[in-house]
Amino acid sequence: MESSMSGKWVITVLAWLIYGFLLAPTLVVVIASFNAGAFLTFPPQGLSFRWYNTFFHNRVFLDAIETSLYVALIATGVSGIISTMAALYAARSTPSVSGAVRLALTLPLILPEVLSAIGLLFFFYATGLGVRYSIALVFGHVLITLPFIYINVSNALRGFDWSWEMAARSLGASPVRAFRRVTFPLILPGIMNGCLFAFIASFDSFSTSFLLKDIGTATLPIQLFDYLRLNFTPEAAAVSTVTVAVTTFLVFVMEKFILPTSLDEKEK
Template identity: 45%
Template sequence: MRERSYGAGFAQVLGALVLAFLVLPIFAVVPASFNRSSFIKIPPQALSTRWYEAFFSDPAWLAAILTSTKVALLATFISLVIGTLAALGLERVEARTKGLLTGLMLAPLIVPVIMTSIALYYVMLDIGLHGSVLGLALGHTLLCMPFVVLNVGISLARLDPSLPRAAAGLGAEPLYIFRTVTLPAIRPGLAAGGAFAFITSFDEVVISIFLSGVSAKTLPIQLWEQIRIEFTPVAAAASTVILIATVLLFLLVQFIRSRGAT
């Protein structure tokens, strides 16, 4: 018994070290954003918020934040609608077909993003949506929708199938059954899938590079262009803003999941 406890403790310590190795370099941008000098130094020799003031007073950065928010909200909405319908349809097919269709739904997460980006670039050019908010949102939807399908599918798997049948036996219409029986059951999956979809869209870089334009430039694209021109602590401040938004949404997902499990 003592050997098992030692083994479990060693596994926890090893896991903590691996997690720190993966996460700590990402959080290095936080102290770098508080440099007083014009060059990034870790740790900073003197602390200052001048780069956050420069970030939030620059119209280009604010416009990029607004564009990223618009694109992420639109992509999340489209992903929730299509992903929920897909998850509901997958519950109605046999197991073998369901496995095949689920694999197709998850293909955007498996296929290299650069290949998807090139294909989307030519498609958006042909239909006139290149460089628009709608084009960016549709491109991001490909990466966002699998998260909705997975999370809603998990919620549907927990739903007792006798409940919708009982409602139908009592004369309820399909839309009424969905609104009163299915929707409350999959609400945690919708919330978690929507949060993951928003994070994925807000942080997406590769597809945005191919689909963005002068009038539709997201925050990651603005950050990429800033780093290419001049790598100043304002880039670290922008990275910190993205990091904070991602962490907050991740905590929201965990809270929703814990509430759903309860």
């Protein structure tokens, strides 16, 4: 009994040490964002909100955030539709077809992102489309976000009893109505989880955005990169802290409000 308790304590301490190691860089950035000095240093030279005020009045960073949100929302929406349809098709198919679909949809997660971006860059210029109007940028973000939603929806469909949908069809429901009233509520938590991961992956993507953006367009990671090449002020830490706070808030809202509601509907 004592050895079991001591083993649990060792595992708990080890887990906290790992969490601390992973969160330490983020904590350093958050603390450095309140630096009252003129340069990004740690520990900070006094505490101040001056760099947050500078950030919220910096139109360049605000435009970059708007661009990142625009691209991430469109990419998440498009990849959500494609991945959900592909997961439903794979779940109803033979194992060989299901395996082929899974490989195709998860391949962008296996390949290095920079190689996928270079391949898309060659493709768009070879077809004469180029990278105008952010079409290539959105297409690239759709490609890198597909695996996140597909994997989550596939896991939600694992063990799904298709007889429930067939029962709704036998009672007179159309295929669309049966999907909307039976299948969709059951896989909604998987879709929401996948879309959250996809949105974060798109918002934080650097390689794809850097290679596929058109002239005059800059997402937040690119703007931060350009800024830090010429400046080293705590404003960059303030931008990063706001991004972390928004991401944490989205995850909190998802876990506390959206997913419990979806699970309650699923149980009903």
